[in-house]
Amino acid sequence: MKAEGTVYVLPGLGLSAEAVAPLAAHLSPALAAVGVDLPGHGGAPDADGDGVSALADAVIAAIAQTATGGPWLLCGHSMGGKVAAVVADRVLRGDAPLFGLAGLVLLAPSPATPEPMSDDKREEMLSWAADGPISEAHARRFVADNVGASLDPAEEGAAIAQVQTMSPQAWRRWLQTGSREDVSGGLDIAAVPAVVVAGEEDADLGADAQPGLVARTLPNATIMSLPGAGHLLLFERPAEVAAAIEGLWAAISTGSTRVPESWGCVIASDRTDAETRGILARRHLADDPDAEPKALSRAQLVLLGAVAERLMPRSPDDRFDLARVVDRELAAGRGDGWRPPGLPHDAEAYRLGLDALAGAWPGDTTSRDHLIADIIAGEGFAGSPWDDKTTQRWFEDVRADLAQAWVSHPATSARLGFDGFITAIDSPDPGFSELRADRRAAWEPDTLGTVAAEEDE
Structure with a gap:
C-alpha cells in the first residue's frame, strides 16, 4: 500500500x-x-x-x-x-x-x-x-x-x-x-x-x-x-x-483537495517563481470548518456555500471550501476592481444580498436551481434590496468570484490541464518546447497531453 x-x-x-x-x-x-x-x-x-x-x-x-x-x-x-x-x-x-x-x-x-x-x-x-x-x-x-x-x-x-x-x-x-x-x-x-x-x-x-x-x-x-x-x-x-x-x-x-504529485513537483521546482509557489502553497492548505468567517456571518457563509454547491458541481474529491475562499478575499479587500452601478463595496454587497436571499432560498435543490436561473435571467427575487437588474449584476459578481475561487486552486489547474503559472525566467532549464494543446514538454506534469517521443514509440 x-x-x-x-x-x-x-x-x-x-x-x-x-x-x-x-x-x-x-x-x-x-x-x-x-x-x-x-x-x-x-x-x-x-x-x-x-x-x-x-x-x-x-x-x-x-x-x-x-x-x-x-x-x-x-x-x-x-x-x-x-x-x-x-x-x-x-x-x-x-x-x-x-x-x-x-x-x-x-x-x-x-x-x-x-x-x-x-x-x-x-x-x-x-x-x-x-x-x-x-x-x-x-x-x-x-x-x-x-x-x-x-x-x-x-x-x-x-x-x-x-x-x-x-x-x-x-x-x-x-x-x-x-x-x-x-x-x-x-x-x-x-x-x-x-x-x-x-x-x-x-x-x-x-x-x-x-x-x-x-x-x-x-x-x-x-x-x-x-x-x-x-x-x-x-x-x-x-x-x-x-x-x-x-x-x-x-x-x-x-477539507482539502489533493494535488497530483507530478504537479506538486513542478510547483516546487525552479520553473515556478517563489511568489507564485508561495501563493499556491497557501491555497493548498485546508480550511478549518469551525473557524469563524472573516467578512461574512456564519449564516451568510453557509448560504454562500449552498449557492456554490448549485453553481459549481464538483467531484467528490474536490473538497476545498469555495465560500471560505471568497470570504477571505472579501476580508482582505481583494477583488477584480469593478463595482456594478448601484451596489456598495463588495463585502457589504455580499452581506446585504445574502441576508435577503436567505428569505427566498428554497429547501429543495430543484427549486434552488429555478431561483438561480431566474436571478441570472434578470428576474430578481422577492425581498432583494435592489431592482432586478442590479440584483442580476450582484449575482454575476457572486458567480465570478466563486468560479475564480475554484480555478485559482492548484488542484483545479491540474484538473483543467493548465500550467500557465510556470513563468520563472531564471530557471537554468529550457522552457516550453511544445506549444500545442495536445502536446507537453518532457518536464511538464504527466497528466498533460502526450510527449511527441512517446507517440513515435
Whole structure:
C-alpha cells in the first residue's frame, strides 16, 4: 500500500532521526514517517551557521531530497519545533523548493521567541559538552530529567546513545544561540492546520506553558495535554503522538483537495517563481470548518456555500471550501476592481444580498436551481434590496468570484490541464518546447497531453 502522505519528523535536542522509530510503529500505513537529523545530530554534519536559519536550511534540503510532490506534515519536537516553524514559513512564502505542506504537529516545541530556561540549567548543560562529546552519565541525566516516568530500558538506552552521538558544537550552539533567538518577527504560519502536544510533567515547555508560547504564531492550534508525560514524547508517548498526527491528517483530508504529485513537483521546482509557489502553497492548505468567517456571518457563509454547491458541481474529491475562499478575499479587500452601478463595496454587497436571499432560498435543490436561473435571467427575487437588474449584476459578481475561487486552486489547474503559472525566467532549464494543446514538454506534469517521443514509440 502506497502511503497517502509523509510525516517529516524533526527530533529535539540530542535525539537523532532514529527517534522516529517508536512513532512509526504506531502510525497507519497511510502515513510514512521520515526522521530528519538536525545538523550535528545523529552523525549529520554541523550547520554552517549558529542560528535557527541555518538549521532550517539543512532541513529544507533534506526534505527536498525525498519529497514526492504529494502532501506532507511537519512534526517538530522541542528545538525541532522551532525549526519547523521557520521551515513552514519559508514554504508558505515560496522561498523553499517544496510544495505540499499540509499541517504542523509540534511536540513540546521550543517557541519562536527565546526559550524559557533558567541560567543555572543552561550553564549546567553547556558544561556537559565543554570539553568534548557528552558522556554517558550526562546523557543519562539528560534523559532522566526530561521524562515523566522511567522509560523502557531499551528505549532509554536508545535515547542515551543518541544524545551521546550529538556534536558538542551543535549542543553548545543551540544552548547559546538557537534557543535564545527570537524568530517570531514576520513569521506567518497561522493558517497552517496545527496540533501542539505537550506533557503535564514538562517543566519549561509543558502543557501549561504551550498555550502562551504558541499564541502569537499559531493562535488556532489545537493544544493536547498528556498527563504524566515529560518532554521526550517520541519515546514516552508514541501512540498518543501517532493518534494526534492521524487526527490532524484526517481533518485535513476531509477539507482539502489533493494535488497530483507530478504537479506538486513542478510547483516546487525552479520553473515556478517563489511568489507564485508561495501563493499556491497557501491555497493548498485546508480550511478549518469551525473557524469563524472573516467578512461574512456564519449564516451568510453557509448560504454562500449552498449557492456554490448549485453553481459549481464538483467531484467528490474536490473538497476545498469555495465560500471560505471568497470570504477571505472579501476580508482582505481583494477583488477584480469593478463595482456594478448601484451596489456598495463588495463585502457589504455580499452581506446585504445574502441576508435577503436567505428569505427566498428554497429547501429543495430543484427549486434552488429555478431561483438561480431566474436571478441570472434578470428576474430578481422577492425581498432583494435592489431592482432586478442590479440584483442580476450582484449575482454575476457572486458567480465570478466563486468560479475564480475554484480555478485559482492548484488542484483545479491540474484538473483543467493548465500550467500557465510556470513563468520563472531564471530557471537554468529550457522552457516550453511544445506549444500545442495536445502536446507537453518532457518536464511538464504527466497528466498533460502526450510527449511527441512517446507517440513515435
